[in-house]
Amino acid sequence: MLTPAQRQARNKPEGHPHTPGRMMRRRIRKLFLLLLSLLTVHGLLMMALEGLSPLDAYWLTFTTLLTVGYGDLAPATAGGRLVTVGLMYTAAISTVTLIISDYIEYRFYRRERILKGLWRLNVKDHILIINAPRHAAPQYFQRLIKQLRYDSSYQQTPVALLCNRYPDGMPPEMQDIGLHLIHGSGNQVKSLERAQVSRARHIVVLANDEGDSDSDSLTFDILHRLEERKLSRRAVVECVSDENRRRLEALKPMSVIRPVRTYPEIMVRALQAPGSEKVLEDLFNYEHDHPHRFNLEVGELTWAHVVSALISANLGTAMAYIDVDHQVVCHPPADTLIKATGLILLVKSDRNPSTAEVAQALEQHRQFLSQWNQLTAASEPPS
Numbered sequence: 326m327l328t329p330a331q332r333q334a335r336n337k338p339e340g341h342p343h344t345p346g347r348m349m350r351r352r353i354r355k356l357f358l359l360l361l362s363l364l365t366v367h368g369l370l371m372m373a374l375e376g377l378s379p380l381d382a383y384w385l386t387f388t389t390l391l392t393v394g395y396g397d398l399a400p401a402t403a404g405g406r407l408v409t410v411g412l413m414y415t416a417a418i419s420t421v422t423l424i425i426s427d428y429i430e431y432r433f434y435r436r437e438r439i440l441k442g443l444w445r446l447n448v449k450d451h452i453l454i455i456n457a458p459r460h461a462a463p464q465y466f467q468r469l470i471k472q473l474r475y476d477s478s479y480q481q482t483p484v485a486l487l488c489n490r491y492p493d494g495m496p497p498e499m500q501d502i503g504l505h506l507i508h509g510s511g512n513q514v515k516s517l518e519r520a521q522v523s524r525a526r527h528i529v530v531l532a533n534d535e536g537d538s539d540s541d542s543l544t545f546d547i548l549h550r551l552e553e554r555k556l557s558r559r560a561v562v563e564c565v566s567d568e569n570r571r572r573l574e575a576l577k578p579m580s581v582i583r584p585v586r587t588y589p590e591i592m593v594r595a596l597q598a599p600g601s602e603k604v605l606e607d608l609f610n611y612e613h614d615h616p617h618r619f620n621l622e623v624g625e626l627t628w629a630h631v632v633s634a635l636i637s638a639n640l641g642t643a644m645a646y647i648d649v650d651h652q653v654v655c656h657p658p659a660d661t662l663i664k665a666t667g668l669i670l671l672v673k674s675d676r677n678p679s680t681a682e683v684a685q686a687l688e689q690h691r692q693f694l695s696q697w698n699q700l701t702a703a704s705e706p707p708s
Contacts, residue, residue, distance in 0.1 A: 345434060346431070346434060346435065346438065346444075349427060349430065349431040349434065350431070352427055353424060353427050353428060353431065356420055356423055356424045356427065357424065359420055360417060360420045360421065360424065363412050363413075363416050363417045363420065364383075364386050364387070364390065364417065366412060367386045367389075367408060367409070367412045367413055367417070368382045368383040368386045369382075370404075370405070370408045370412075371383075371385055371386065371400070371405060371408075371409075374400075374402050374404045374405040374408065375400055375401060375402060375405045377398070381398055384398060385398045385399070385400075386413070389409060389413045389414075390413060390417050390418065390421065392418070439505075439506075440494040440495075440500075440506070441491075441492065441493065441494050441506070441508060442486075442491065442494070442495075442506035442507045442508030442509070443508055444519075445519045445521075446485055446505055446507055446519060446520055446521050447521075448483045448485065448505070448521060448524070449521065449524035449525075450482065450483075450524065450525075450526045451482060451483040451484065451485055451505075451521070451524070451525055451526060452473070452479075452482055452483070452484045452485070452525065452526060452527045452528075452529065452596070453485050453487060453520055453521075453522055453525040453527070453528045453529070454466075454484065454485065454486045454487070454529045454531065455487045455488070455511035455528065455529065455530045455531065455547055456487075456488050456511065456530065456531040456532065456533050456543075457486060457488045457490050457491075457531065458531065458535065458586055459533075459534050459535065459536075460586070461586070462490075462496075462499070463496050463498040463499050465586055465589055466486075466499055466502060466504060467498065467499075467502055468589045468590075469589035469592060469593065470484060470502045470503070470504070471502075472589060472590050472593040473593055473596075476593075476597055479596075479597070482526065483503075483505060484503065484504055484505070485504070485505040485506075485507055485520055485521075485525075486499075486504050486505065486506055486507065487507045487509055487510075487511055487516060487517070487520045488506075488508075488509075488510075488511075489508060489509060489510055491506060491508065492508065494506065507519050507520045511530065511543075511546075511547035511550070512543065512546040512547050512550055514550065517550060517554075522551070522554070522556060523554060523556065525556075525559065526559070527559055527560075527561065527579075527596050528551060528556065528559050528560040528561070529560070529561050529562075529592060529596070530544055530547050530548060530560055530561070530562040530563065530578075531563050531584070532544060532563040532564070532565050532584045534565075535563070535565060535584035535586055536565075537565065538565045538566035538568075538569065540565055541564055541565050541566055541569040541572075541573070544562055544563065544564065544573065545569070545572060545573060545576075547562075548560060548562055548573060548576045548578060549576060551576075551578075552576045552577070557576050557577050557578050558577060558578065558579055559579060560578040560579055561578065561579050561580045561581075561582065561592065561595045561596060561602075562578050562580075562581055562582075563581075563582060563583065563584045564581050564582070564583065565583070565584060567583075579595070579599055580595045580599060580600075580602055580603070582595060582602050582603075582606050583606060585606070588605075590605075591605045591606060613673070613674055614671055614672065614673060614674060615671070615672065615674055616644060616669055616670070616671055616672075617641070617669070617670055617671075617672050617677060618647075618667055618668070618669050619667060619668045619669075619670060619680045619683050620666065620667045620680065621666075621667065621668065621680055621683060621684050622665070622666060623646065623663060623664070623665040623666075623668060623687060624663070624664050624665070625662075625691065626662070626663065626687065626690070626691060626694075627659065627660050627661060627662050627663070628643075628646075628657045628658065628659055628660075628661045628663055629659035629660065630690060630691075630694065631643050631646070631663065631668070631687065632659075633690065634686050634687050634689070634690030635670060635683065635686055635687075637686075637690070638682075638686035638689075640670065640672065640678045640682060640683055640686055641670035641671055641672035641673070641678065642670060642671045643668055643669075643670055644656075644669050644670065644671050645668075645669040646663055646665035646667065646668050646669070647665055647666050647667035647668070647669075648663075648664065648665060648666070649664055649665075649666060651666070653669070668683065670683070
């Protein structure tokens with residue numbers, strides 16, 4: 326049973342000198358020392374009172390302690406029997422019972438603390454996520470970790486969550502995907518230490534509230550804590566307001582991106598291929614580049630020729646085409662001879678080409694290829 330002092334300290338993070346966990350471990354160690362002392366004293370007394378050799382004396386001690394009773398040795402003198410009853414039957418066996426009871430209680434306590442995120446994490450090369458989405462967090466983390474596991478280099482990587490939103494433990498859906506909870510805040514040094522931040526492979530700082538630009542202040546505090554430990558270059562951080570982006574970038578994180586809760590794949594790409602998240606993030610706004618669909622017939626060209634024609638004409642980058650069955654085909658093989666009813670291009674927002682310009686660029690490239698083929702055929706020696 327927990328003492329009043331233990332119950333008072335139950336909600337203190339592990340590592341505090343007066344947490345029940347430390348008290349239990351100290352008590353178990355003291356009980357082990359008491360048991361060892363009792364066994365030593367009993368063995369010595371059996372040698373003195375019964376005239377047994379050291380091997381026989383301690384054989385009798387341990388068989389008595391374990392209650393196996395082989396019957397090959399037993400105390401014969403009155404003094405030996407009294408010592409065995411007093412030291413072994415009463416004291417030693419009772420001590421073993423207390424040790425087992427305390428150990429089982431400690432294991433239950435430890436599991437409870439782990440589930441509540443109050444136990445010091447013992448991992449390295451893990452991904453540490455700081456903060457949790459305010460809405461639909463289980464669904465977000467399920468998709469995030471699912472995407473991570475597709476990459477063979479992250480299949481066995483532990484993922485830990487440092488936040489203060491689950492004082493009674495994470496929802497079962499989040500436990501089932503292997504998340505390790507650390508209860509605390511990312512701008513507190515003790516919480517970061519319990520999360521083993523210095524041993525993390527990547528650090529992800531999510532916006533505390535993806536709809537409130539004030540959460541950027543907490544993100545800045547967390548990133549500043551990381552920068553003090555020279556860990557900011559391992560961090561991918563979310564920034565709600567573009568006005569705060571430069572302030573965060575000054576601390577030199579690996580990447581700063583907008584919160585896109587419906588597409589955690591962007592965060593995964595930031596970890597797996599730093600820089601690619603910028604490309605994906607740019608697709609979600611109209612400010613610089615944006616994808617545009619052009620409805621036109623395309624034939625007699627390979628995909629490589631289509632890409633080359635449009636880039637040469639400075640019209641944009643071909644991303645996909647729409648086939649005759651109205652299916653979107655993304656990133657086809659370069660030598661695929663396409664038959665399309667439309668193209669999707671990544672174009673500059675300040676220069677959106679017309680469908681006629683795209684068609685003209687493709688036709689000019691087609692004519693160039695025809696002339697090139699004719700010249701090549703004419704230059705070949707007759708067979």
